[in-house]
Amino acid sequence: MSNDNQTTKKQPFIEIKGISKHFGDFVAVNKVDLTIFKGELFSILGASGSGKTTLLRVMAGLETPTEGSIIIDGIDMTHIPPYERPVNIMFQNYALFPHMTVFDNVAYGLKKEKMPKGEIKSKVAQMLELVKLSEYNHRKPDQLSGGQSQRVALARALIKQPKVLLLDEPMAALDKKLKQNTAFELVNIQEELGVTFIIVTHDQEEAMTLSDRIAVMEEGKFLQIGPPSEIYENPRSKFIADFVGNINMFEATILSKQASKIVVNCPTLGGQHEIDFNGSIADDIESITLAIRPEKIMINNQPPSSENTYIKGIVEDFGYFGNLSIYRVKTSDGNIIQVSKQNRYRSERIISWDDEVYLSWEPSNLLLLTE
Ligand SMILES: Nc1ncnc2c1ncn2[C@@H]1O[C@H](COP(=O)(O)OP(=O)(O)OP(=O)(O)O)[C@@H](O)[C@H]1O
Numbered sequence: 001m002s003n004d005n006q007t008t009k010k011q012p013f014i015e016i017k018g019i020s021k022h023f024g025d026f027v028a029v030n031k032v033d034l035t036i037f038k039g040e041l042f043s044i045l046g047a048s049g050s051g052k053t054t055l056l057r058v059m060a061g062l063e064t065p066t067e068g069s070i071i072i073d074g075i076d077m078t079h080i081p082p083y084e085r086p087v088n089i090m091f092q093n094y095a096l097f098p099h100m101t102v103f104d105n106v107a108y109g110l111k112k113e114k115m116p117k118g119e120i121k122s123k124v125a126q127m128l129e130l131v132k133l134s135e136y137n138h139r140k141p142d143q144l145s146g147g148q149s150q151r152v153a154l155a156r157a158l159i160k161q162p163k164v165l166l167l168d169e170p171m172a173a174l175d176k177k178l179k180q181n182t183a184f185e186l187v188n189i190q191e192e193l194g195v196t197f198i199i200v201t202h203d204q205e206e207a208m209t210l211s212d213r214i215a216v217m218e219e220g221k222f223l224q225i226g227p228p229s230e231i232y233e234n235p236r237s238k239f240i241a242d243f244v245g246n247i248n249m250f251e252a253t254i255l256s257k258q259a260s261k262i263v264v265n266c267p268t269l270g271g272q273h274e275i276d277f278n279g280s281i282a283d284d285i286e287s288i289t290l291a292i293r294p295e296k297i298m299i300n301n302q303p304p305s306s307e308n309t310y311i312k313g314i315v316e317d318f319g320y321f322g323n324l325s326i327y328r329v330k331t332s333d334g335n336i337i338q339v340s341k342q343n344r345y346r347s348e349r350i351i352s353w354d355d356e357v358y359l360s361w362e363p364s365n366l367l368l369l370t371e
């Protein structure tokens with residue numbers, strides 16, 4: 001969803017250098033390095049307990065790092081208290097003040113600063129317009145839907161115009177459809193204000209749709225940092241490939257290695273494959289993982305007419321989702337391959353249980369994973 005206004009986005013804005021956070025013997029964040037650019041929408045994606053909130057709290061100044069430093073806009077902020085940082089945080093369980101109206105919730109930070117009333121009024125009105133809640137300014141939080149509450153919390157976090165907004169699971173309370181709409185709104189608001197957003201989430205779809213770049217976090221470390229498409233199409237490890245989306249992975253033996261090509265044998269995927277590969281593999285490694293995403297496999301009742309390799313299988317299980325169907329196909333060697341297929345035609349006969357099917361793919365869709 002990012003626009004590639006890369007020239008304005010390429011100034012380092014937040015530099016995290018070797019940050020660790022220990023709680024007693026436990027290492028919650030382990031030597032993390034990260035550069036975030038001005039105006040970027042950056043996501044930290046990781047499973048529960050991977051250290052996302054802890055890292056965000058370190059950025060906000062709510063936790064002191066055990067080691068490392070954090071620089072924002074050229075200034076070392078490592079020992080600067082939270083209220084002196086150009087940063088605001090929207091907490092994982094953002095709570096609106098229940099007895100206050102929407103207007104007062106959003107105005108809270110400005111009132112505390114003793115800003116003149118007229119100015120507060122116009123700023124809050126502007127912010128409520130941005131989050132499309134102008135009509136709701138007199139409501140109390142218990143008269144709002146989940147998505148509306150979320151937008152009030154966002155307005156409240158943005159009203160003091162922080163240079164950086166840290167959002168911890170901002171959409172966790174929303175249902176799927178609302179999440180998608182809110183994601184688009186969030187991106188629009190972020191682009192309009194030019195604020196740098198750092199979003200923490202365990203939801204990979206959310207991270208993919210929102211972000212300019214994603215860092216995948218596990219056990220306090222970053223495993224891979226890159227744009228969503230790179231993380232998805234070129235995952236660095238089996239863990240990432242599996243964590244971000246679905247993927248089929250099979251063992252393959254290495255037959256030969258050249259500078260930029262590897263030939264492998266993978267019985268489940270029909271035998272020998274030649275694959276472009278620029279990484280390095282130790283000489284003593286003989287087996288490797290061959291992977292392919294479900295949507296990159298074609299499934300048919302007849303053999304494909306193209307030159308591509310194909311394999312035969314039997315549909316063991318299938319789920320119909322309307323727009324697409326997901327198949328679990330059993331291969332002749334007893335493995336299961338997951339395939340997803342767009343349902344393009346209304347009148348098409350749907351491939352179903354126990355059908356004999358042919359699976360094929362473009363060779364470039366095969367991925368080698370060494371880790
Ligand atoms: N104050 C603390 N004292 C001791 N351990 C802590 C403390 N805060 C966090 N932890 C531990 O650090 C690890 C990382 O916690 P953190 O809250 O950063 O995870 P998270 O990635 O945000 O998870 P979630 O997705 O569930 O919110 C967890 O194992 C947690 O129990």
Ligand SMILES: [Mg+2]
Nearest residue numbers: 052053054092
């Ligand atoms: Mg958390």
